[in-house]
Amino acid sequence: MVEIRLHNTKTRRKERFDPIDPDNVRIYVCGPTVYDRAHLGNARPVVVFDTLFRLMRHVYGADHVTYVRNFTDVDDKINARAATLAEGGDARSLEEIIRALTDETIGWYHADMDALGALRPTQEPRATHYIDDMKDMISTLIDKGFAYVVRDQSNNPPEEFVLADREALLSSHALFEVQKFERYGQLSGRWLDDMIAGARVEVAPYKRNPMDFVLWKPSTDDLPGWGSPWGRGRPGWHIECSAMSKALLGDVFDIHGGGIDLQFPHHENEIAQSCCANGTEEMARYWMHNEMLQVEGKKMSKSLGNFFTVRDLLEQGVPGEVIRFVMLSTHYSKPMDWTAEKAAQAKATLAKWYRATNGIEAAQSVPDAVVQALADDLNGHMAIVHLYDLLNRDMLSELKAAISFLGFGEAEEIKWWRMDPLVTGYGVSPGQIAEIPPVLDQIVRRIQALRDERRYDEADAMRSALRDAGVEVRITKSGPETMLLPDFDPAKLDALE
Ligand SMILES: [Zn+2]
Incomplete structure (x- = not known):
């Protein structure tokens, strides 16, 4: 026991x-x-x-x-x-x-x-x-x-x-x-x-x-x-x-x-x-x-204008799993600081975990280290560290079991991470990837949304228009993957908006 x-x-x-x-x-x-x-x-x-x-x-x-x-x-x-x-x-x-x-x-x-x-x-x-x-x-x-x-x-x-x-x-x-x-x-x-x-x-x-x-x-x-x-x-x-x-x-x-x-x-x-x-x-x-919660280093209060409800965050597009992740990252006995930066990091990490475990069968048992972390006075931060480790070691079935044990659901039942396209480059500089215009993100999301509605012809038409702008969108089980090609031309994206 x-x-x-x-x-x-x-x-x-x-x-x-x-x-x-x-x-x-x-x-x-x-x-x-x-x-x-x-x-x-x-x-x-x-x-x-x-x-x-x-x-x-x-x-x-x-x-x-x-x-x-x-x-x-x-x-x-x-x-x-x-x-x-x-x-x-x-x-x-x-x-x-x-x-x-x-x-x-x-x-x-x-x-x-x-x-x-x-x-x-x-x-x-x-x-x-x-x-x-x-x-x-x-x-x-x-x-x-x-x-x-x-x-x-x-x-x-x-x-x-x-x-x-x-x-x-x-x-x-x-x-x-x-x-x-x-x-x-x-x-x-x-x-x-x-x-x-x-x-x-x-x-x-x-x-x-x-x-x-x-x-x-x-x-x-x-x-x-x-x-x-x-x-x-x-x-x-x-x-x-x-x-x-x-x-x-x-x-x-x-x-x-x-x-x-x-x-x-x-x-x-x-x-x-x-x-x-x-x-x-x-x-x-x-x-x-x-302990109590603060927002960006300040006590949450109506007079400071930093007061918000869980529903406000959900409606702003912050997924519930992201809120949960940020909360688990700080030990419950310490004051917790909610920041937009933590939320963005949590979202990127969760998207990575969901993408990696999508379609994978979960292990029968939750990895011991993860259970032990929670058993030690609910050390959520340590539990999360172990999940990073499982991903790094490519232990995806175990990762999937651990994700669900911590209450983050399963990749298949969660929609938002599919809409966060993974962007890589081929023959382009890292700088170009970092400066992708936001419109590309919107177009890729639209392609995924069209596919979700089974409007495949329209989705394919958009994909071939993107190819003319030097962007390849691959549809995978874990969502769209976007790759910039050597002839990538951001100016052509604006025409697609
Ligand atoms: Zn009471």
């Missing part, structure tokens, strides 16, 4: 991975809040943990890994977005708008992440389907004395109501009392006393401790809400993950993952809730966090 080693945020060490149950390796990763297109930074954990999922499936068997990634479909950002749509003249009820907004966003998310070659997780629970589990967990926390309920006095119903009705109408906050959980702060290494001393935010008056966090909050009539012992309301964000992971993976599972920005307070709060409600020492054995 391959030994997997992972950096565990909890112990701050690289440790050997030993599953609780090798027949069912259980992974939970915090998923998106669904109100908008995923930006490029959102895609990083998806690619990182997809690689982990693929590695675990390879080592323990595809049917012995359960990967859960949730959709947060109840959240104040979703409500705010829906309210904006309603103000903009959307005549539907707020509830209908929210439903349509979250459904549409989940559809976008699937399409975008599929394009990156990410396998769908085993389960993708929606928070709104687990409200009862959340209420149960909150009740347990209150019963055990880890949480308390505060009446919202501002929502006080008029005096004329009899007492029992007033009680029913009063809505409340349920809060987790961090002081009751000794280990609070252990994962992130932030200790309660320091945090309280450093707290500059205005503290809600109903909190016993400034760091206490919301388990349940009241909803006004125009907001989504569910009936509960604490009045009509909605869950806090943190309790969603505790309840869904418990329902689908049990009280203690193997790996919990997410972006480093979630380590505090989100993951700290998940641990506090789960350990106190379930009476366990830990929530997950291993905690993994990916």
Whole structure:
């Protein structure tokens, strides 16, 4: 059995991975809040943990890994977005708008992440389907004395109501009392006393401790809400993950993952809730966090004008495989810089790999070195180095198996690289090849497109026109190959445009 080693945020060490149950390796990763297109930074954990999922499936068997990634479909950002749509003249009820907004966003998310070659997780629970589990967990926390309920006095119903009705109408906050959980702060290494001393935010008056966090909050009539012992309301964000992971993976599972920005307070709060409600020492054995993403050396932000979504890149013609390649090239524990140059290099490399492996049968097993690279704390860069090596040694069947293991698909099912013509020269200088006018590229792409549509006569007519300009286009199984001949005359290409 391959030994997997992972950096565990909890112990701050690289440790050997030993599953609780090798027949069912259980992974939970915090998923998106669904109100908008995923930006490029959102895609990083998806690619990182997809690689982990693929590695675990390879080592323990595809049917012995359960990967859960949730959709947060109840959240104040979703409500705010829906309210904006309603103000903009959307005549539907707020509830209908929210439903349509979250459904549409989940559809976008699937399409975008599929394009990156990410396998769908085993389960993708929606928070709104687990409200009862959340209420149960909150009740347990209150019963055990880890949480308390505060009446919202501002929502006080008029005096004329009899007492029992007033009680029913009063809505409340349920809060987790961090002081009751000794280990609070252990994962992130932030200790309660320091945090309280450093707290500059205005503290809600109903909190016993400034760091206490919301388990349940009241909803006004125009907001989504569910009936509960604490009045009509909605869950806090943190309790969603505790309840869904418990329902689908049990009280203690193997790996919990997410972006480093979630380590505090989100993951700290998940641990506090789960350990106190379930009476366990830990929530997950291993905690993994990916670092953040930058663009051309700067933090991605709307104000800097370098903010873009995965869909933006795909629409600009950057293939999903290229995005995946760039992401795998940087170790997940390091900040990653997206640059146009890296994307261009990745595209050229992938095109070379696809061209070399097109029509070749993949080896039965993935080369050991590639598996070992991922088993060493998901070292994607090292895995890619091994793929270069396989190409150099002409081990094409092994290369093909490795390409697909890393989630880059197979040459036969991917179209874009065929449109990237391979250009060589015969009796022309390297300088001439380097300065080929872009129009040649366009013409060769057009020839390939015509052939794809089985318009062979038209494609052949264009090829013979190119031959008059001193360019030979050969059609091969792996796409067109362009060769410049000694009588190459760029001026004649312009006439073909
Ligand atoms: Zn979470």
